Amino acid sequence: MEIIVPIRQVPDVALNIRVNEGKVVEDGVSFVISSWDETAIEGALQMTEELGGEVTLLGIGPERVSEALRKGLAMGAHKAIHVLYEEGQTDSFGYAKIMAKVMEGRNYDLILTGKQAQDTDAGLTASMLAEFLDLPQVTNIIRFSDLAVDGMTLYRKGDHGTEVIGIKLPAVVTVNDSLNEPRLASMRGIMMAKKKPMETLSPSDLGMGAEELGLQGSMTEVLKFEKPESRKEGERFEGDETETVPMAIQKLVSEAKLAV
């Protein structure tokens, strides 16, 4: 089974993210693989371990993205494609178009990726890619079974329960992080990653011109980033619960208009 895993390198959201004049400050930020994409890499590795075949990572972005790709290779992915791209402003639509170009003429059974990227939290790119490639999509899966080279059963976390979906490949599938616990890279994996093939492409290698890239190739743009109005800590109640709880509830009813 040939699987392509598009991954996105994002600022580590566990750390402090700074904004200056409406832009995210990149200096001093540590970049990581978006956590849902790590889940996708792990899922792809498990599938190829069962059925054979290779996992190919796809990263789009500046030079630093090659680090994310090498980390994915260290986990065990077989090869990587790096579209070297100084992003400027590109939205999900623009990225999906670039990915669709990368897929042209390639042999794959499955495109597996995270349900959303940890920086934009948008969750749009994979489904758009599926539409552009005219492939079926299943998003937000928490399990897979009946693995075969031409299809599998997927369990999607939907609004009203777990949807059980049989799918014929090729397809685009996105993962929820409860699918698995991504493996850590081993020392050998880290060393071998350096020797694994990494194909570096430019947008022009893909036959894409300026009108298809950046803001021109996008449908939306970000005007500015802001720190949300942070919630301020309110009132504290300390002491015996038989006193603090009635006090708090009284305030909830009188000040915040709690009604039950």
Next chain:
Amino acid sequence: MTERMWNNHEMRSSYDVVIIGGGAHGLATAYYLAKNHGITNIAVIEQKFIGYGGSGRNTAILRSNYRTEEGILFYDQSLKLYEDLAQELDYNLMFSQQGHFTLGHSTASMQALTTRAAYNRALGVNSTILDPPEIKKMLPEIDISNHPRYPIMGALYHPPGGIIRHDAVVWSYARGADQRGVHIHQLTEVQDILVENGEVRGVKTNRGTIHCKQVVSCVAGWSSEICKMVGIKLPLVTHPLQALVTTDYKPWLHHVVVSSTLHIYLSQTDRGELVCGNGIDHYPHYGMRSTLGFLESYAAHLLELFPILHNVTVQRQWAGLCDMTPDYSPIISMVDDVDGFYINCGWGTWGFKGSPASGWNTAQMVAERKTPDMIAAFRHDRYVKNRLVGEKAAASVGN
């Protein structure tokens, strides 16, 4: 209420001594000032949280097998204080004196190690040279063949060296100081040091001004900034140092292993993780980020020493900041032009080992207002007077 290791206090408007920096050095200084000298009206001012800096980011290796007489005596005192510290502070510091190997991979490095062993023994510090078969006996997993790029030719073995639980050292000093009346103020940033007529008058912080006659700077990373406030220039260059910890494995490595040629040191914790450190990054930088380049080169070198580790997985990477001095020795010093100001800094990659002796002697210097003999060589003006204490030969890894 949950019982706290140390208490929060209202900040007083004046203290006898203000110590800037709530790491192992600052807290040890406060503790020994209170315990040895009965000075307890002390504030320890910490910009973030205690142990946030180097004290919480080092690889917790202790040793005293240095190269110079000054260094050997100082670190020997430190190691001996560490030996009794758990008892004294009534806190399990998990100190494991498991022995410390410094591997030699060339004739030159073997010569340097042999000299160190001789100096150590002359000053009563237990150090000895082992040949490869003797090393193999104690480290059965090590590759002593001639296959690696840098075959092992021998080692300096230092039995009293070992590892300790670094956070516990910070916490127990904090508790010990707190119990004796020292105030620890976290999230407090120093904005200026007030000096009048060459005498310290106080410290301005983001939470108000504190009046005091003695200020000790036990800051790392920002030492130069603090010293600039009183007009002292320091010859420090700050470099990041990266480290990593693996997932846990059954105990197999029973000694600390260092190879300066391969830029590696590692030890196994009681929990089974391997704690691995590197040399400092080659560029000066204040960022505490981890790089893939470090991971890649570390993996390559580690597997040369211990081929069995190929399936070991990396759990976490981190970095700390090292204030490197030109001679690889620290600065613990009074300042002639500013009465009541003391500098304790320049701890490069050797700070955690030195914390108890650093605190002990700094406390004595503050209490007696004169420099103890033990640290006389570590004055800040030795760089202009050309009296360096060259410890580069004893730095763990080729920095």
Next chain:
Amino acid sequence: MPKVLVVAETKNGELKKPTLELLSLAKSMNLQAESVLIGKEVSSQADLLAGYGSGKVYVADDAGLEIYNTSKYTTLVADAVGQSGATQVWLTSSETGRDLTPRVAARMGVGALSDVTELEIDGDNITATRPCMATKLVQQCRFTKDGLRVISIRAGAYEAEEASPQTADTVSLSIPEGDARVEVRDIQVEESNEIELNEASIVVSVGRGTGGTEGCDFVKPLAGEMGAAFGASRAVCDAGWMPHKHQVGQTGTVVSPDFYFAFGISGAIQHLAGMSGSKVIVAINKDAEAPIFKVADYGIVGDLFKAVPVFQEEVAKIKN
């Protein structure tokens, strides 16, 4: 003149609250709105949509639409867009909305803005505010090209007004075949009368502080008594103390109720990202240093096992 097509969502044949929020929002902005209603035995809901201000209601009512199906739903929404001449499509940011929003947009050859919490509309110019970076930041976005605007809006971001059903002007959509490569076989549902997390105006959530399944069960009756949905932190669900459907957070359900009660939840970033849009947050935790207190409007430092019975007494008093 902008015209909005609202993609309605139902559960057990009844409209869900976030859909009504969207129609109320359109009304408050004086926008012409129509809606598309898809599902099994859902036609009866058209009148309520009309009552909420929907002009035409495009209905696809078919047994084969009982479980969500990307391909069929996309075709139906695209069909309704075509027939209505809508210039905007609004969806909710439910799991259905998350799946459908980008596919519909791409089908129509346009971009989308998802999970929007604030929408400003001036003719065809739209400025949307949406959280990103695990809600550490918000971004303000807009569409840069002409054409259809596809937007999903977070549940609870806007209020639903009260309205009564009116006779709807319905248009039946033809039922598509669907993609033969995908077979939606089944849905595994745990039967319950519980209120859904993203619909509730009150959420009572439990964390690791409950200590186990028993602790969770100890708090759960309070949710029922308060008319609240019952939520849980990731730690609780991963440990198997509560089923994953209760999980609040970026990986589970993102909620923004009027009142969020956190019992024994310390407040990990992913959890905070999933509930910090709540209007009022009440935290009950033994650890006075727990990060949840930093976002709580009312913080009770105490033992949840002692606090819950007092809560129950007080709630009973209010009810009487």
